[in-house]
Amino acid sequence: QKEVEQDPGPLSVPEGAIVSLNCTYSNSAFQYFMWYRQYSRKGPELLMYTYSSGNKEDGRFTAQVDKSSKYISLFIRDSQPSDSATYLCAMMSRGGTYKYIFGTGTRLKVLA
Amino acid sequence: DADVTQTPRNRITKTGKRIMLECSQTKGHDRMYWYRQDPGLGLRLIYYSFDVKDINKGEISDGYSVSRQAQAKFSLSLESAIPNQTALYFCATSDNPGDYGYTFGSGTRLTVV
Numbered sequence: 001q002k003e004v005e006q007d008p009g010p011l012s013v014p015e016g017a018i019v020s021l022n023c024t025y026s027n028s029a030f031q032y033f034m035w036y037r038q039y040s041r042k043g044p045e046l047l048m049y050t051y052s053s054g055n056k057e058d059g060r061f062t063a064q065v066d067k068s069s070k071y072i073s074l075f076i077r078d079s080q081p082s083d084s085a086t087y088l089c090a091m092m093s094r095g096g097t098y099k100y101i102f103g104t105g106t107r108l109k110v111l112a
Numbered sequence: 113d114a115d116v117t118q119t120p121r122n123r124i125t126k127t128g129k130r131i132m133l134e135c136s137q138t139k140g141h142d143r144m145y146w147y148r149q150d151p152g153l154g155l156r157l158i159y160y161s162f163d164v165k166d167i168n169k170g171e172i173s174d175g176y177s178v179s180r181q182a183q184a185k186f187s188l189s190l191e192s193a194i195p196n197q198t199a200l201y202f203c204a205t206s207d208n209p210g211d212y213g214y215t216f217g218s219g220t221r222l223t224v225v
Contacts, residue, residue, distance in 0.1 A: 006154075008152070032212045034212060034213060036214075041218070041219070042218055042219070043116075043202050043204070043216030043217050043218050043219050044155075044202075044214075044216050045215075045216065046213030046214065046215075049212050049213060088154070088155070092212060100157075100214075102154050102155040103154060104152060104153065104154035105154060
């Protein structure tokens with residue numbers, strides 16, 4: 001079993017839809033949770049990060065962490081064609097063994 | 113100029129050849145990383161360096177070596193390239209200790225024939 005699981009998609013939605021992207025994980029030592037966006041032929045860029053459980057909002061993006069269920073989500077409101085990209089979750093543990101693991105990414109297509 | 117620059121952007125090489133991928137950064141970060149990305153497998157860590165004198169193996173270091181020439185430069189070598197090293201390679205940097213986000217380069221697409 002992988003430490004981080006992410007549905008690869010592709011996920012196609014119409015412009016303006018609310019998008020929900022998710023990751024599950026198995027290692028309870030993870031404390032920091034990140035979302036990256038990767039456009040074709042580019043490197044991933046950090047979108048949001050959250051420490052421990054709870055929600056964090058930034059414009060149209062909301063990151064949610066549920067440590068009890070080992071489940072994280074990224075919501076995109078009013079999705080735009082420019083949001084079409086691959087979204088990768090990532091998780092980090094500190095203290096003891098340093099570990100930073102990426103999910104395999106979910107490909108999102110927002111249709112105009 | 114990009115914060116993290118990788119060269120070359122694309123490379124085709126033959127089996128058995130030695131090849132070096134280079135990475136330089138202007139972020140002033142101490143930590144640098146090399147990843148490879150394959151479809152369905154995501155990003156996997158090859159090597160990482162927390163400062164100039166510190167080099168650590170990642171999960172898939174066999175067949176690779178690295179050199180940290182300066183705080184800003186971190187190169188990855190394939191001593192004898194093989195076809196299953198065909199992949200997209202990314203260099204990344206991060207600050208210590210408060211920055212949990214990585215800054216990635218644009219990647220090198222390597223094909224070994």
